[in-house]
Amino acid sequence: MKALHAEVAKDLLDALLDDELSDVYLTSSDDVQVPACRFVLAARSTVLKRMLYGSFREAKSSTICMLGYDSVTLQAIVDFCAHNDISRCTAKLKQDETSIRQLVHLARAADYLELPGLEQLCECEIRARMTLHPPLACAVYDEAERSTEVSEYAMQMLECRPYVALDHGGDRATGGGIESLHSERLLDVVHNTQLGAGEFFLFRMMERWFQDAQLKDHNAALQTAHKCTQYLQFENIEPSLLLKEVKSCEFVSSELIFAAVAKQALRASQDRVWSLGCRGKEHVERVLVEGAGNRDANGMYYLIAPLANNDLYAKREVACGQQRVYTLSCSTKEEQYECRIFCSTLLTSGAIFNLQSMQKTSVVEPVFQPVLQIIELKEPESSVPTPIRKYYRVRVSDGEVHMAGTLATAWNSMVESKEVLARSICKILQYGLYEIDGTVCIHIREMSIVTTNPGQRFGRPIPLEEADGYSREHQSENLLSLYSCTHPRVQGAKDIKVPRTGWQVDDQGDGPVPSCTWMPPLRKADNLNTSYTSLRSSTSPISGNTEPHNGSS
Numbered sequence: 001m002k003a004l005h006a007e008v009a010k011d012l013l014d015a016l017l018d019d020e021l022s023d024v025y026l027t028s029s030d031d032v033q034v035p036a037c038r039f040v041l042a043a044r045s046t047v048l049k050r051m052l053y054g055s056f057r058e059a060k061s062s063t064i065c066m067l068g069y070d071s072v073t074l075q076a077i078v079d080f081c082a083h084n085d086i087s088r089c090t091a092k093l094k095q096d097e098t099s100i101r102q103l104v105h106l107a108r109a110a111d112y113l114e115l116p117g118l119e120q121l122c123e124c125e126i127r128a129r130m131t132l133h134p135p136l137a138c139a140v141y142d143e144a145e146r147s148t149e150v151s152e153y154a155m156q157m158l159e160c161r162p163y164v165a166l167d168h169g170g171d172r173a174t175g176g177g178i179e180s181l182h183s184e185r186l187l188d189v190v191h192n193t194q195l196g197a198g199e200f201f202l203f204r205m206m207e208r209w210f211q212d213a214q215l216k217d218h219n220a221a222l223q224t225a226h227k228c229t230q231y232l233q234f235e236n237i238e239p240s241l242l243l244k245e246v247k248s249c250e251f252v253s254s255e256l257i258f259a260a261v262a263k264q265a266l267r268a269s270q271d272r273v274w275s276l277g278c279r280g281k282e283h284v285e286r287v288l289v290e291g292a293g294n295r296d297a298n299g300m301y302y303l304i305a306p307l308a309n310n311d312l313y314a315k316r317e318v319a320c321g322q323q324r325v326y327t328l329s330c331s332t333k334e335e336q337y338e339c340r341i342f343c344s345t346l347l348t349s350g351a352i353f354n355l356q357s358m359q360k361t362s363v364v365e366p367v368f369q370p371v372l373q374i375i376e377l378k379e380p381e382s383s384v385p386t387p388i389r390k391y392y393r394v395r396v397s398d399g400e401v402h403m404a405g406t407l408a409t410a411w412n413s414m415v416e417s418k419e420v421l422a423r424s425i426c427k428i429l430q431y432g433l434y435e436i437d438g439t440v441c442i443h444i445r446e447m448s449i450v451t452t453n454p455g456q457r458f459g460r461p462i463p464l465e466e467a468d469g470y471s472r473e474h475q476s477e478n479l480l481s482l483y484s485c486t487h488p489r490v491q492g493a494k495d496i497k498v499p500r501t502g503w504q505v506d507d508q509g510d511g512p513v514p515s516c517t518w519m520p521p522l523r524k525a526d527n528l529n530t531s532y533t534s535l536r537s538s539t540s541p542i543s544g545n546t547e548p549h550n551g552s553s
Helices: 002-016 038-044 046-053 071-083 097-112 116-132 136-143 149-160 183-191 199-213 218-229 239-246 254-271 351-361 409-416 528-537
Strands: 024-027 033-036 063-065 286-290 299-306 310-314 324-333 336-345 371-378 392-397 401-407 425-436 439-451 479-488 515-519
Touching (some): 033 038, 033 071, 071 116, 097 116, 116 149, 136 149, 149 183, 199 218, 199 239, 351 439, 392 409, 401 409, 409 439
Antiparallel strands (some): 310 324, 336 479, 371 392, 425 439
């Protein structure tokens, strides 16, 4: 009987793809007629049901004008309604700005037509493409409706990875980057105080946007750039850069330069030491790394582990699909600091082989708590023995090898509420090991969710069942030292632990070397703006040609 039902289902699915059996045509904005089945569209979408079977005139017509959507979007909608899949659409789309905007359009159409499954497929595809090409986050944020999931994820990408998301690195074929933002969305980005980037970098990105936008409309670009300068924190730019590069910019006024220099002088007098601030979480000790040849190493590092003689800072990029964790360490040895920037794989390298060895030797190490990615998640099977029947089935990966397993029933509700997905990254805390047909499997009793959806599958893992000939030499090196420096401790009002200059490239790093800005936590409200008001009332603005005297900052 099951075989008969399967045959009937196959024939019906094949019929849905047969254009000769279509009874309605959807006319797109690019004047293409997309064939479809009226009944299937109505069965999947209540909006389409009202249109095709209600009192609208479309109910009696064999041609439906849907001029708000192009043919690619309409074909994807028809494909999804027929067989819950849009791979035919995504396979034709390139990895570029135009294509990701097309996917955002499709997600918006899915929302309007009340097709949540299609919207979810689009969101997963958009996240995956942004993760592989971070500059596309700008295009997504520009195209998406505010407060949607893809818009919020795009902004999260810009906040956490601005050095690779705002700057397309010259890859104009893929596109994206700050140039892809329209005026209104550009203002949103510049106004965001949580961007983990230096202010001079943001100014340079703003300049790049202006140079591109003015080719279309100089006056409009200049007006937008002027608005953006009200949100740029010029006081967090080195005085030499302010007076040499920023001051000569067409859209930056002399008044803004004067205000910045005055605030810097005021900050120095209050703190009794020269320092620059930065966006981000001001009440957490942090280090801003810029200019490194390894572009992914640039960004904001937050203090995560203050120890007696060693402090660790890390970037908060895991939720944005970064496969490596970038860390900065600062250790004290006698009268000097040793600083190092290194990266390691997020997933625990060699974890699956280690778990296999534990099962073979019947020794489970309680302290071994690997970080793994769930790459497959299936509902419980009714045909298996009773003890296993109630468990969700998974395959977990360390980025190189993946193994089968099950989740304890305590996780069923989180799976059903989409808090655990087929891309989630988890730290495995408690587990058991067992064998099925001679292959080691894992039963996960307790885990912590590192990130629900990083946007992609990490690595190209092979099944443990096929890994007998896989050499451990093929496993990626887990810890890579990129940059380092040693400098003496300076006794004073404030001891600068991480130097700005003096870094060198280590074996796994790429030049040029980075510059670093260490920022202690802000312990009281910043009163630079209110103090500057009184200073400004007794001082006239500098003219466009005035140079500061020594010690002006």
